[in-house]
Amino acid sequence: MKRKIGAVIGIDLGYAEMMATSEQELLGTDLGKYFSEIADKRGKNSEGRNRMHxxxxxxxxxxxxxxxAKAERIRKHNLGRKKQRARYIRDIGVIKTVVNRELNFLFTRKTNPVKAIVVEDLSARMKAHFCKKWNRWLSGWMRGYLQERIRYKAKKHGIEVNEVNPAHSSRECPRCHCTDKKNRRGDVFKCSYCGYHEHADLVxxxxxxxxxxxxxIRKGMSPSRVKAVLDGRHVGWKLLNDTVTDRTSDEARVVDESPRSASSKSDLRSGVQVCTAS
Incomplete structure (x- = not known):
């Protein structure tokens, strides 16, 4: 049964932070640390296995x-899959715990409950903001697991899931719609046009x-078409705000330079002086 009471929030899925919400929350901030540790261990183990091979x-x-005989001992004790599989299950278990903990917190909280979420198209490829040393296997697994968990837990708790086109969502300024590549530097977002700044995932x-x-902007649209729409909105924002700014400046200048306002002030001062003398 779907919830009828609660907020509709936007969610950006990531790696270093599992989720960022439109309510300015960062969830699963410890996920990046675990990913980095797993990637480091996988890298070292791969190097060791390559040497043994x-x-x-x-x-x-x-x-x-x-x-x-020595070769047989190496094959048996150093090149087997049993320990590698056990290590994999243990490491993945840590990531699963973080993912389920954060989704449970978001979907079951009593304060400011959620009735619907807006997420990027779960059938599309996830944005690759992860560190270079996080390998493709790890990012691919995380992508699939997040998809499955979001769908499962949202359905379990009666939360509606809305999927949208995420193209350029991490570069678009929410104020003026500028999509300059310079807007985002790591976790920092600062619009190169209007100066709006915030954590990039929250943006x-x-x-x-x-x-x-x-x-x-519809699901399935190419990033280039989405960019064209956003560029048009940015031009419209500039025209509107430049016009408003110019009009405000002109009105202020007219008031300051108006002869009528100057004479009124002079008359007022004269009136005060006459009254005082009498």
Missing amino acids: ALFRSLLKKTSKDNL AALNILGRLGDKE
Whole structure:
């Protein structure tokens, strides 16, 4: 049964922080640390296994009994999959715990409950903001697991899921719609045109929420077409705000330089002096 009471929030999915919401929340901020640790361990283990494989192959080329026995020991104790599989299950278990903890917190909280979420198109490729050392396997697994958990837990708690086109959501300024590449530097967003600044993932969450019901930016549109729409909105924002700014400046200048206002002030001072003399 769907919830009828609560907020509709936008969610930006990430890696270093699992989620950012349009209500200025960062959830799963410890996820990046765990990803980095897992990636480091996987890298070191791969290097060690590669060395053992090289040694194993070189020993097999030597036909002496001792070398063949040593090669067999390496194959049995260093090149097996059992320990590697156990390590994988343990590491993935940590990530699953973080993901489920944060989703449970968001979907079951009593204060400011959520009735619907707006997320990026879950069938689309996830934005690659993760560190270079986080390998493709890890990012691909995380993508699939987040998709499954969001759908499952949202349905379980009666929360509506709305999917939108996320193209350029992390670069778009929520104030003036500028999508300059310079707007985002890591976790920092600062608009190169109007100066709006905020945590980059929080900006993306605001933009994703804004895509709900957007008739111009639809799911499945190419990023280039989305960019064209946003560029048009940016031009419109500039024209409107430049006009308002110029009009305000002109009105202020007219008031300051008006002869009528100057004479009124002079008359007022004269009136005060006459009254005082009498």
